[in-house]
Amino acid sequence: MRRTPLMDQLGLTLPVIAAPMGGVTGGWLAAAVSEAGGLGIVGAGYGDLDWVRRELDEVVRRTTRPWGVGFITWSLARRPEVLDLALAYRPAVVMFSFGDPAPFVDRAHARGALVFCQVQTVAMAREAVAAGADVVVAQGTEAGGHGARRATLPLVPAVVDAVAPHPVVAAGGIADGRTLAAALVLGAQAAVVGTRLYASAEALAHPRLKQRLVEVSGDMTERTRIFDIVRGLNWPAPFTGRAVTNAFWRRWHERPEALAAAREAVAPAFEQAQAAGDPEEGLLWAGEGVDLVRAVEPAAVIVRRMAAEAEAVLAALAAPGDGGTPSA
Numbered sequence: 651m652r653r654t655p656l657m658d659q660l661g662l663t664l665p666v667i668a669a670p671m672g673g674v675t676g677g678w679l680a681a682a683v684s685e686a687g688g689l690g691i692v693g694a695g696y697g698d699l700d701w702v703r704r705e706l707d708e709v710v711r712r713t714t715r716p717w718g719v720g721f722i723t724w725s726l727a728r729r730p731e732v733l734d735l736a737l738a739y740r741p742a743v744v745m746f747s748f749g750d751p752a753p754f755v756d757r758a759h760a761r762g763a764l765v766f767c768q769v770q771t772v773a774m775a776r777e778a779v780a781a782g783a784d785v786v787v788a789q790g791t792e793a794g795g796h797g798a799r800r801a802t803l804p805l806v807p808a809v810v811d812a813v814a815p816h817p818v819v820a821a822g823g824i825a826d827g828r829t830l831a832a833a834l835v836l837g838a839q840a841a842v843v844g845t846r847l848y849a850s851a852e853a854l855a856h857p858r859l860k861q862r863l864v865e866v867s868g869d870m871t872e873r874t875r876i877f878d879i880v881r882g883l884n885w886p887a888p889f890t891g892r893a894v895t896n897a898f899w900r901r902w903h904e905r906p907e908a909l910a911a912a913r914e915a916v917a918p919a920f921e922q923a924q925a926a927g928d929p930e931e932g933l934l935w936a937g938e939g940v941d942l943v944r945a946v947e948p949a950a951v952i953v954r955r956m957a958a959e960a961e962a963v964l965a966a967l968a969a970p971g972d973g974g975t976p977s978a
C-alpha cells in the first residue's frame with residue numbers, strides 16, 4: 651500500500667483507522683485493526699470508568715502496535731478523570747470529538763500522545779488547530795452515529811486547504827476500497843471507518859444488530875435526536891445522530907417534544923429492546939456507507955481488503971490510457 655506521512659509518523663501499513671465508536675470499539679476491535687497495520691481507537695463514549703479500564707486492559711494485552719482512545723469532548727468536560735485514566739495506558743493517539751478540545755489537549759501532549767480532533771465544519775477545523783490538534787478528522791454527514799450537516803466529498807478538501815500543513819483524516823461513508831481511495835484522492839492521509847467495522851466479529855455489539863447492518867441500505871438512515879432524547883442525553887447543537895430508521899423512529903421522529911415529555915414511560919422498553927438487540931425498537935447507529943456492508947467479518951479481513959482494493963483503484967486510475975472503471 652502506498653504510504654502517507656501520517657502513516658509513517660504512526661508506523662501504520664494501512665491508511666485505515668477504526669472509529670472510536672462508544673461502547674462498540676473495545677480493546678478487541680481496536681487491537682485487531684492495529685495488529686492488521688491500521689490504527690484502532692477505543693471508543694470511551696460517555697466515560698464509564700470501569701468500561702474504559704477493562705477495554706484498555708484488553709487493548710494493551712492484545713497489541714504492542716500503536717492504538718488510540720477517543721472521547722466525546724462535551725461529556726469529558728463533566729468527567730475529566732477518565733482522560734487521566736486513559737493516558738496512564740500510554741495511547742499513541744487521543745481523539746476528541748464533539749466539543750471544545752482546548753482544556754484537554756495539553757494533558758494528552760504531556761503524556762506523548764498525538765492529538766486528533768474530529769470536526770464537522772471548516773470553522774471547527776481551524777479552531778481545532780488553534781487549540782493544538784496535531785491531526786484533523788473531517789467528518790461528513792454520511793457518518794454513522796453523531797455528526798453534523800456537511801458532506802464528506804466537499805468538506806475533506808476544504809479542511810485540507812484550511813489546516814495545511816496539518817494532516818487531515820476523512821470520516822463518513824468510507825466503507826470499501828473505492829471510498830477509501832476517494833478519501834486519499836481528496837487529500838486525506840487516512841480514513842476513519844465506523845459503520846463498516848461495526849459489522850465486524852470483534853465489535854462489541856449484539857449479533858442481531860450486526861446482522862441488521864448487512865440487510866439495510868443507506869437509504870434507510872436518517873439524522874435524528876430522538877435516540878438521545880430517549881436515553882436522557884443532552885447533546886449540544888449542532889450534533890445529531892445518524893441511525894437506521896425503524897419502528898421506534900417512525901413513532902417519534904416527528905414528535906421529539908412529545909418523546910421528551912413521555913421519556914420516563916418510554917425509556918424502560920427502549921432499554922430492554924436495546925439490550926436484546928432488537929433493531930426495530932432499539933437503536934442502530936449506521937452511516938450511509940452501510941450499503942457496502944455485505945457480511946460480518948473479522949476486522950483484519952475488512953481493513954486489509956479495503957486497503958488492497960483502494961490500491962488497485964488508485965493504480966488503475968493512474969494507468970496511462972486506461973479510462974475504464976476498476977472493479978472493486
Ligand SMILES: Cc1cc2nc3c(=O)[nH]c(=O)nc-3n(C[C@H](O)[C@H](O)[C@H](O)COP(=O)(O)O)c2cc1C
Nearest residue numbers: 669671672747793794795822823843844845935937
Ligand atoms: C456505532 C457508532 C458509534 C459511534 N460513537 C462515536 C463516539 O463515541 N465518539 C466519536 O467520536 N465518534 C463516534 N462515532 C462516529 C465515528 O467516529 C465516525 O465519525 C463515523 O463512524 C465515520 O463514518 P462511517 O460510520 O460512515 O464510517 C460513532 C459511529 C458509529 C457508527
